Amino acid sequence: EVQLVESGGGLVQPGGSLRLSCVVSGFTFSSNDMHWVRQVTGKGLEWVAGIGTTGDTYYVGSGRGRFIISRENAKNSFYLQMNSLGGEDTGVYYCASGMSGWIHWGQGTLVTVSS
């Protein structure tokens, strides 16, 4: 059974940082691109960042320079380091993967940016 489990969400002050983690099981992690997708409170889905099998990284415009995605194949895990957080980053963050479309998703972790 494929499982993606996020952790690391929580309450952070504006301007602060947070590191999200996603642990994967049930498929060959090292052979798959991995992504972070979020739903900012009250808005639609937004792709945040992706990392390829060779470590190439891609970011949404609003995340470039603030977010860093990384992976650790030996631990079947990947991460999203988020810096300079603002209220517009509050929402549920999902990790996702799939060879053709994102068929595997985590349950989501809530990030709240507030003072």
Place this chain on the structure above:
Amino acid sequence: QSVLTQPPSASGTPGQRVTVSCSGSYSNIGRENVYWYQHLPGAAPRLLIHTDNQRPSGVPDRFSGSKSGTSASLAISGLRSEDEADYYCAAWDASLRGHVFGSGTKVTVL
């Protein structure tokens, strides 16, 4: 403002056919695969359609996808109460060098 444009809402009665449109440009829908996701409140999104018109295993054939030029559509036939959800199109955008989602369409079963 989303790169891919969808109508905010669509509705139908049980058994009807509902269509959700997704309008983009050459840099995304025009040259890349289109995907459709269903999102229920409190749940993870679910992949309904990949590669423009292909259904993953387990997705009912009531759901179908199509694409023409820089627009794509999701059709739900034989509408059921459990289809009430938000639906999003998505594609890679070659100009932005990132994935983009549509603005989302809330489908209501009357």
